[in-house]
Amino acid sequence: MVHFAITLGTLAIIKAYTPLEIGSLTATGALVGSYLPDIDIRHSTAGKVIPAWLFTKHRGPTHSLLALIVVTTAAAAFNIYLGIGLGFGYLLHLGADLLTSMHLPYWNWYPGKESHK
Numbered sequence: 001m002v003h004f005a006i007t008l009g010t011l012a013i014i015k016a017y018t019p020l021e022i023g024s025l026t027a028t029g030a031l032v033g034s035y036l037p038d039i040d041i042r043h044s045t046a047g048k049v050i051p052a053w054l055f056t057k058h059r060g061p062t063h064s065l066l067a068l069i070v071v072t073t074a075a076a077a078f079n080i081y082l083g084i085g086l087g088f089g090y091l092l093h094l095g096a097d098l099l100t101s102m103h104l105p106y107w108n109w110y111p112g113k114e115s116h117k
């Protein structure tokens with residue numbers, strides 16, 4: 001819910017203070033993207049739809065730069081505005097998680113290697 005609020009607030013600020021137009025597809029993509037990295041949590045909204053928690057631990061590969069690129073590219077191949085929005089929401093999610101004490105253990109160009117210790 002926090003990620004949803006951060007993304008929604010950021011979209012509102014962009015709409016209010018910049019000349020950028022944010023279409024409904026881009027906004028929808030951003031809001032979905034704000035949930036998507038947490039498919040690795042059983043009780044998360046996204047985890048109830050896509051149970052990636054069966055295969056990986058929390059803040060694992062779904063919280064990597066590679067996942068951001070793959071998900072954004074896949075969505076952009078479908079529709080560029082959806083891809084831009086989804087990538088934006090996904091990036092905001094990862095950015096917010098970086099600010100927490102748990103950080104992002106797999107924040108790297110590829111999942112599987114810890115970036116700090």
Ligand SMILES: [Zn+2]
Nearest residue numbers: 037038063097
């Ligand atoms: Zn997360």
